[in-house]
C-alpha cells in the first residue's frame with residue numbers, strides 16, 4: 205500500500221534487499237559469521253601441517269625473505285599466519301608484543317631460550333636482538349608442555365638468523381648439568397643479556413631452569429617467564445606459583461592480556 209505522505213510504496217518486508225540485510229544482521233548478532241570464519245581458519249590450520257615437511261625449502265625461503273621486517277606487529281603476524289603455519293608462537297598477541305618491545309630496547313647480543321616448540325618465539329627473538337647476536341635454543345624434542353618431535357624444523361630455525369647473527373640449537377634437557385655446560389661453552393665466557401624460560405612448566409622444573417641459568421645473565425639483563433597466570437584447564441602448569449615466589453623483591457613487569465584465560469608473561473630485570 206502506498207505511503208500516504210510520500211505517495212511511494214514502502215519496500216515489502218520480503219523485498220530481497222531487506223531480506224539480505226536482516227539475514228546478515230541476524231547472522232552477525234548470533235555470531236554465525238564469526239563462527240564460519242573461525243571454522244574456515246581451523247580448516248586451513250588443519251590442512252597446512254601435512255604440507256610443511258614436503259615444502260620445507262619454500263618455508264626456509266619465505267623466512268629469509270622477511271629478514272628486512274622489523275616491526276614487531278608485522279613479525280608476530282608473519283609468525284602466526286605465514287610460513288604454512290610451521291612456526292606459530294604459543295603466545296597471546298598483546299603479551300608477546302609487550303615482551304618483544306621490551307627485549308628490543310635491550311638489543312641483546314646473547315640470548316637463550318629454554319623451550320622452543322614450533323619456533324615462534326625464537327623467530328621473534330632473533331628479529332629484536334642485535335644484528336650480530338648469538339641466539340641459543342635449548343629444547344627437548346617431544347618433551348612435556350607442547351614439545352613435538354620437531355628436529356626436522358631445525359633448518360627453518362637456522363634460517364631465523366639474519367646477517368651476522370648466529371643460531372645454536374641444542375636438543376637437550378635443560379635440567380642436565382651437561383646442558384648447562386654446553387650453553388656455557390657456547391657463550392665462551394660472555395654473559396647472557398636475555399633469558400626466556402618456557403620449557404618444563406612444573407614448579408620444580410621452572411625453578412630449576414631459573415636457578416641454573418639466571419646466574420649466566422648479566423646485571424641489567426632480562427629474564428622472562430611464560431605462563432605466569434593459572435590456566436583454567438591447567439595447561440600452563442605451575443609457573444604461576446613459582447612466579448609469585450621469584451618476583452618478590454625483584455624488579456618485575458607483567459604482560460597479561462586476561463588473567464582469567466591463563467598465559468601471561470613475567471619479566472625480571474637482573
Ligand SMILES: C[S@@+](CC[C@H](N)C(=O)[O-])C[C@H]1O[C@@H](n2cnc3c(N)ncnc32)[C@H](O)[C@@H]1O
Pocket residue numbers: 292293294295318319320321322323324325326342343344345346347348349350351352376377378379402403404405
Ligand atoms: C610451551 S612450549 C614452548 C613454546 C614457545 N616458547 C613459544 O612460545 O612458541 C614448551 C617447550 O619446552 C620443551 N621442554 C619441556 N621440558 C624441557 C626440558 N626439561 N628441557 C628443554 N626443553 C623442554 C618442550 O619440548 C616444548 O617444546
